[in-house]
Amino acid sequence: MAGRIVFPHQDKIRYHCNDCNDYVDIQDLVEFLKNYGLYDSPNDYYQAWKILRLGTTEYVRKANRPCLEHKILQSAVKKLQEVGTNDLDDSKDSVLDEDSSPYSDTGQLNVSVIAYADGPPKLQIGPRTYYKDDELFYRKAGRLSRDELQWIIGLVNGKWNQYFG
Numbered sequence: 001m002a003g004r005i006v007f008p009h010q011d012k013i014r015y016h017c018n019d020c021n022d023y024v025d026i027q028d029l030v031e032f033l034k035n036y037g038l039y040d041s042p043n044d045y046y047q048a049w050k051i052l053r054l055g056t057t058e059y060v061r062k063a064n065r066p067c068l069e070h071k072i073l074q075s076a077v078k079k080l081q082e083v084g085t086n087d088l089d090d091s092k093d094s095v096l097d098e099d100s101s102p103y104s105d106t107g108q109l110n111v112s113v114i115a116y117a118d119g120p121p122k123l124q125i126g127p128r129t130y131y132k133d134d135e136l137f138y139r140k141a142g143r144l145s146r147d148e149l150q151w152i153i154g155l156v157n158g159k160w161n162q163y164f165g
């Protein structure tokens with residue numbers, strides 16, 4: 001890593017760039033990215049997530065350009081300041097129903113019916129859950145098998161028909 005994370009005060013988190021000796025205030029970025037795992041991190045923050053959570057990105061390692069991590073973190077902080085974290089407010093989500101697939105070969109698929117604020121019910125497909133060494137992991141739904149697709153169609157036309165009929 002071409003820099004390090006420092007804690008100048010108890011309530012401050014900064015990134016120190018070894019290349020130019022400058023600092024980036026990453027407190028808000030760290031708080032924001034805490035809510036995400038590797039596979040559900042927002043695209044714009046993916047590289048920053050990797051630097052903060054994994055200590056590096058293979059992208060940075062390959063490029064070996066001075067201040068690259070510094071610039072990635074700086075632009076993520078800027079983006080967060082512009083867009084904010086509240087374009088979607090999770091507290092306005094109502095989970096109306098949920099179910100898990102009976103198939104588990106690629107991770108059990110979780111689906112739910114969610115209404116945002118006063119909006120219509122929508123089908124959320126994913127995440128998948130799976131166990132590795134007794135620890136529970138999540139990943140995005142990705143591609144669906146024929147069995148999974150038929151199972152979802154069965155739900156929507158069957159017991160969840162009240163939401164989508």
Ligand SMILES: [Zn+2]
Nearest residue numbers: 017020067070
């Ligand atoms: Zn720098």
